[in-house]
Amino acid sequence: MATQKFGVQRLSSAATAGLAFAVGVLVVLAAQQRRFEALRLRVAQVEQADGRNARLAEQQRFQTYLLEKALDDQDLAEVLSTINELDPTRRRQYLFANALYTNALRAHRAGDVNWDELHGHLRVICQSAIFRDYWDATRHHRASLKERSQEARVGQMVDALIRDLDESDTEEWWVVGEPPSEQD
Known part of the structure; x- marks a missing residue:
């Protein structure tokens, strides 16, 4: 057993x-x-x-x-531009200003530039009086953007940059303005 x-x-x-x-x-x-x-x-x-x-x-x-x-082609530019009564030169300038802005926005969306770098790129673009004129002329285009959308937040950044640059008392434009937090 x-x-x-x-x-x-x-x-x-x-x-x-x-x-x-x-x-x-x-x-x-x-x-x-x-x-x-x-x-x-x-x-x-x-x-x-x-x-x-x-x-x-x-x-x-x-x-x-x-x-x-x-x-x-000036005739095609009239189709692409939504701003009436522009002379052909100004229309091409506005289209180019839009291309610069769109390029910066898409670089951020693609991850090629971060939020702070986007702010720096836009600060450079905002030095142009023609870009500022374009931005003002297209303000109504941005009115329909959802407030919290990425493009609306970038547009608000440009608005703040232009305001800060206008109010600045320094010739050193490259130090003007702080980027808002990306979540704002």
Whole structure:
């Protein structure tokens, strides 16, 4: 009987060890499965972002193409411009001012410049009297933007920059104005 009991204990110990090994393998497999799922989701996010960036780049190229056509042809510029009674030179200048602003905005959206860098780029653009005229003439265009949208916040940044530059008593324009926090 003692031999049988010893055999059962030995079998029980082997079964326990086997069960512990199996549980360990299952824990490792579950952890690997979670890691694999996290990696799969990350790859899907990167692929989605790459597709979005490719579409944005294509849209930017097409917008640039349309702008070039409008800048080269006064009749087409009249279609693209929403401001009436501009002489052809001023219309081309306004279209170019819009292109500069749009380029800065899209560089931020693409992640090429951060919020503070965008502020710096816009501060340079706001030095132009023609850009300021364009900005004032297109104020009504921005009135329909949702207040918390990214473009509305960037527009508010430009408004503040122009105001700060106008009120500044220094010739060192490159130090005027602080960027608002990105969440404002």
